[in-house]
Amino acid sequence: MSKSQSKKIAEKTIYATFKILKEAGGEMRGKDVVDEIRKTITFDEYESYRYTKTGYIRWESILHFYTIDCMKAGFLRKQKGIWILTPEGENAIDLGAEKLLSTATKLYREWDGKRKAETVEGDIEEIEDFTKDDASQIQQSLISQYEDEASNGIRNFIIKKNPYEFQDLVAELLKVMGYFISDVAKRGADGGIDIIAYTDPLGTRQPRIIVQVKHRPNDSISSDEVQKLAGTLKRNSDVGIFVTSGTFSKPAIKEARNSREHIELIDFERLIALWQNYYSKLTDEQKNFLPLHPIYFLGE
Structure with a gap:
């Protein structure tokens, strides 16, 4: 045949x-x-x-x-x-x-x-x-x-967003997740801190959340960069979040997992999943940072 x-x-x-x-x-x-x-x-x-x-x-x-x-x-x-x-x-x-x-x-x-x-x-x-x-x-x-x-x-x-637009998108996501943004870095040297957030409006409750944002969609974040974020966590209760539009190398993932400090890694896939999960809670203005249109197919 x-x-x-x-x-x-x-x-x-x-x-x-x-x-x-x-x-x-x-x-x-x-x-x-x-x-x-x-x-x-x-x-x-x-x-x-x-x-x-x-x-x-x-x-x-x-x-x-x-x-x-x-x-x-x-x-x-x-x-x-x-x-x-x-x-x-x-x-x-x-x-x-x-x-x-x-x-x-x-x-x-x-x-x-x-x-x-x-x-x-x-x-x-x-x-x-x-x-x-x-x-x-x-x-x-x-x-x-x-x-x-x-x-x-x-x-x-x-990918078409510039680094500051991507940073703003991350800040808006944190807001809709219930965090209160204390500071978003302006243009220029930021000392490894792009966003500072808290769980209450005045920042009186722990933890303080230190966010590093890297808009490098075609690159992997190295373990050294994760170590640098850990170095910015000065208080015992500080939590670090590393957000990238790309991926994390395996050594970077291991570094975050084994770090004494609490460091969360959010790559492109996790970022989009979070944006989708909280999309219904976004304002129309916030949705413009990444507008989506859901479509449902008949399942098996």
Whole structure:
């Protein structure tokens, strides 16, 4: 039996995905994975076709479809736009492109129990090799693409902010979380302190909260920078919060965890999660710092 075009596309893109993730240390933004695949694989006209209904590229839609197999097989995880290769997924690279995909698909089918759905029949017609039995998986892959797209849109909006705008966004979030802002650093040297906050309006109750804000979306915060924040905590009751629009290196996370002082780390993903959690409590003016529009999909 001849192999379908979709399966051929899936084999090479899924295999490339796993190798890219492994080389990146195990995790990467989904958008960056797709960009890397685009750099390393040449796609023909059929593979590069853009679907009229969804607006997505054929090979990208097929890739997302089969990442569902890989996730249910335990090879891959996705969290807020981040794709994570599991140890099982890294071992699966040794199977080669064809065997890797067939193993993931087999494990997914066992999990799925060949359920049938009728929610996205119109989209099935755009991916020629798929049938109504795949409807539920197509729905999941489309939602996955929408989630990645939403995460990328939010991240790009944040990236365009200057450091002071990002600092103000953090201050507004702390306000709506119930903290009282005593000081927000102005332009110039801040001595490692960007925001000072308290749990009461006059700052008479402990703790005093010292916040360091770094707007470096493409960088990881080092352990040395976490140590510097710890050095600004002069009172025994002081609490440090380090907020970044990027990520924290593993040594930085370890440093914060082992520090004598209480230091909370808030990376881009945690910041957005907090903003979403408190969004309904924001004023219209505060929402303008990062406006969101929630959309709900039918669940499984």
